[in-house]
Amino acid sequence: MSGPETRTARAEATRAAIVDAALRMFREQGYEATTMRAIAREAGVATGNAYYYFSSKEDLIQEFYTRNHAAHLAASRPVLDTETGLAARLRGVLRALVDINEPYHEFAAKLYSRAAEPSSPLSPFSPESSPTRDAAIALYAEVIEGAHLRVPAAVRQRLPELLWLYSMGIVLFWVYDQSPGTERTYRLIDSTVPLAVRLIRLSRLRALGSVTRQVIAIVDDVRG
Amino acid sequence: MSGPETRTARAEATRAAIVDAALRMFREQGYEATTMRAIAREAGVATGNAYYYFSSKEDLIQEFYTRNHAAHLAASRPVLDTETGLAARLRGVLRALVDINEPYHEFAAKLYSRAAEPSSPLSPFSPESSPTRDAAIALYAEVIEGAHLRVPAAVRQRLPELLWLYSMGIVLFWVYDQSPGTERTYRLIDSTVPLAVRLIRLSRLRALGSVTRQVIAIVDDVRG
DNA sequence: AGGCAGACTTGAACGTGTTCAATAAATGCC
DNA sequence: GGCATTTATTGAACACGTTCAAGTCTGCCT
DSSP, X not given: OOOSOOHHHHHHHHHHHHHHHHHHXXXXXXXXXXXXXXXXXXXXXXXXXXXXXXXXXXXXXXXXXXXXXXXXXXXXXXXXXXXXXXXXXXXXXXXXXXXXXXXXXXXXXXXHHHHTSTTSTTSTTSGGGHHHXXXXXXXXXXXXXXXXXXXXXXXXXXXXXXXXXXXXXXXXXXXXXXXXXXXXXXXXXXXXXXXXXXXHHHTTOGGGHHHHHHHHHHHHHHTO | OOOSOOHHHHHHHHHHHHHHXXXXXXXXXXXXXXXXXXXXXXXXXXXXXXXXXXXXXXXXXXXXXXXXXXXXXXXXXXHHHHOOSHHHHHHHHHHHHHHHHGGGHHHHHHHHHHHTOTTSTTSTTSGGGHHHHHHHHHHHHHHHHTSOOOOOHHHHHHHHHHHHHHHHHHHHHHHHOOSGXXXXXXXXXXXXXHHHHHHHHHTTOGGGHHHHHHHHHHHHHHHO
């Protein structure tokens, strides 16, 4: 009657219980107010047991990252499958990003501020975040691919990463946005997306060729 | 022989001792490694006494902000008093900012990440930071005033704040910069300043008038 | 079956930031 | 000078994140 459950599967269940409890409590009462003791109690395990699966309280956030990106991907699918204009695709993906983060607005504030610390494994530039980051950049590559876009190859090549950075900027703004329903963030997306698209298209202009080259040189230098 | 020292002056001395100990230890051994107990011991007071002057460990950082801006102002003075070109003035002020922060590079990482939290009083957008922020923006206003610059009034009016934002971006990059002597940050300044100046000048072009107007509209909307 | 190795679990203990009731020192008032 | 009030200081106590030596369980080998 012990069931077909392997030991690993049992452990996996414990792990999942901890994550579920943690993310729910983070959402409902905030990051600081949620204690590791409470998470463990809620998950039905001993306090110290959580540290067998997660090296720290912050480490639980990586799990949020992962689930978050999956949700973003799913929410972006409709737009990516139907829209063909760059502006529409970009706008849709960015709005989806804000949409799925909505329930975590307050929590995300703490989250992204912790993540801002360079030495933190939560930093979007850290090696630990590399899978999530690459996945996100790939999403913006798909945004571009699905659109008919004529730009210099040098621009096109760096565009996914630049759009990802742009999305990080939007998120940063969203974190600070206290307007009802974070409407200002939506407005920021709606107003900056056409501008961004326009700037991208301008990169073809002869007259701005040197500016474009300069921008590209800086981007390349910055990436080390 | 008790001296002319007033009570307030005595308290002020205690306060200063705490700040001195804190900033020195932050610089020497990092933020986390420096305990409130150690700060108090070093300052020659009881642990709890530090909380009479500072509501939290983070609150000690505001003091860093204040001293930091004063140092930046002083370091910028030579450039502001001699240079007349916008690029040279801007470049000098930004390099000065990096210069004076150098000893605190590691500490600043933690600092600015804490500051990134919107609800934190350390946030550069918080009411508590308003004096420091306004002072910083005023500095960039002086950068502009001292230069001969012909741009639309609408642009000029928003320029100090935009340059301040630009400087925050530089600082953000610097925080992440692990290159020796943070040379990449200096390079970023040197390469983006001419670009920024160029873009500012471009705002006069008829052909880009609508882009300029769009940017201004967004900026105004965002400031809400 | 018996027991072994490793995966998993426990809860007490440590050091931390922070609070607070109690105390001392300094000041104002007569 | 002596009392009352405000300012300043103390250190023990609290809850937290985290660690760890000790325990329990599970699948496997003989």
